Amino acid sequence: MAAWLPSARRRLRDLEVRPSVQHIGLVERVGDGVATISGLPLTRLDEMLLFEDGTPGLAVHVGESTVNCVLLGSGEGIVAGSRVHGTAEVFRVPVGEGLLGRVLDSTGQPLDDGPPIKAERHDPVDRPAPAIVDRDPVTRPLMTGLTVIDSMIPLGRGQRELIIGDRKTGKTAIAVDAIINQRASDLICIYAAVGQKTSAVSQVIEAVREYGAPERCIFVVGGADAPPGAQWITPYSACTMAEYFRDKGRDVLLVIDDLTHHAIIYRQLSLLLRRPPGREAYPGDVFYIHARLLERAANLSSDLGGSITALPIAETQAGNLTAYIPTNLISITDGQIYLEPKLFYEGQKPAVNVGMSVSRVGGQTQAPAIKRLAERLKLDYAQFLELEVFTRFGTMVDERTKARIEHGRRIRAILAQPEYRPLSVAEQVGLLLAVGERKLDDLPLDRVERFKAGLRDRLHESCPRACVHVDETGDISEPEQSDFLAAIDALLTELAPGQGAGG
Known part of the structure; x- marks a missing residue:
């Protein structure tokens, strides 16, 4: 204590006292997350205000005698008559x-x-x-x-x-x-x-x-x-x-x-x-x-x-x-x-x-490989949606129309996807390639989900380098496309014996 007292007196003696100005207003009305404040004529639009309980507010309207403020906190301790300080700062995060x-x-x-x-x-x-x-x-x-x-x-x-x-x-x-x-x-x-x-x-x-x-x-x-x-x-x-x-x-x-x-x-x-x-x-x-x-x-x-x-x-x-x-x-x-x-x-x-x-x-x-494969897909899918509505009336259709409808149903099946399971570019290219080359048209519709589930592992087992290249560049070369089609044919043969390269 004896050692501290002289140094404290010295600091007080050397302390330079200056006047400071604070802008303090009073809350006139408060409720439902907004407040009306008076006594802050220098407040600027979008200025952050600070209430006496520590709640921040944002000045959203500045009038001649009052300021309308949006509360950014609960403001449970704010009542009419509470003090508000201007900060001369905009709100920051x-x-x-x-x-x-x-x-x-x-x-x-x-x-x-x-x-x-x-x-x-x-x-x-x-x-x-x-x-x-x-x-x-x-x-x-x-x-x-x-x-x-x-x-x-x-x-x-x-x-x-x-x-x-x-x-x-x-x-x-x-x-x-x-x-x-x-x-x-x-x-x-x-x-x-x-x-x-x-x-x-x-x-x-x-x-x-x-x-x-x-x-x-x-x-x-x-x-x-x-x-x-x-x-x-x-x-x-x-x-x-x-x-x-x-x-x-x-x-x-x-x-x-x-x-x-x-x-x-x-x-x-x-x-x-x-x-x-x-x-x-x-x-x-x-x-x-x-x-x-x-x-x-x-x-x-x-x-x-x-x-x-x-x-x-x-x-x-x-x-x-x-x-x-x-x-x-x-x-x-x-x-x-x-x-x-x-x-x-x-x-x-x-x-x-x-x-x-x-x-x-x-x-x-768009990735080049997906762009090439999706061009024809969009047209086929749009035609399928129109034909499907038409056939709901029980109209007789020819074999060509039936084939388009079945093809469209396969397109719709590959576009369906479970939650939290996004696909890589290579997997998407494999699916689009399979449906674009009509490999799935002869596969029963109830087996398309099994095909989609098995395609990822089959592609990475059969052509891992091609998968990495497609994921990195978004494009696929002719040899890589042939490798993808071979993997697709092998998977289809397992799911539907007798189908595959001829599918």
């Missing part, structure tokens, strides 16, 4: 390699009971999209491992592809399979859950941990039990985390599940803030906020960084694609994957309606 493998909330706080986040820095959640001159065309493929998508609706790195369909038709399953398939690639995967149930989010996380590469994934969760403001900023926070890796030259897959809930949350907040409603009570800028968000997904020039591929999900009601939010998102994105309830209930999974799905920029990125 942590970014960096330390986020990989973690489950976070929309403010960047861990939800997985792990150690504190080690962030390299904190970046604003709302950032401008890259300029047009800073972008390159989408030329590199992003393989989902789903044959129906990679062959019919191919995706490229830097693309924005909407996954749309009714509730419980497999929208999230497609996105999760795309994440799982990146276990063999170099992509960083970020899953943003907006307004989803805790049980549904847990299933996604467990599936990725069991089948994928969780060490290269980030899960950003704004669950259904989170405050409305926290749900609202979830996709923006996830996009900011993705942009860190993009600026480092990495490629990122960003899944936003889903933007329909995001629009509903934004409508709720806007009505609570007494903004004028528009169509279906949505605020007038709901198109703008989604366009601004998705425009941040792009393929940057090679000297500026990598890419962000966005897979936003949207929910329809009774298959109505002409509703307000679905039409907005369809017009913003580079294509859509439409999941039809009728196909889902018939057992066709993934329930992708090929005729109503499109990829506007992914065709030029």
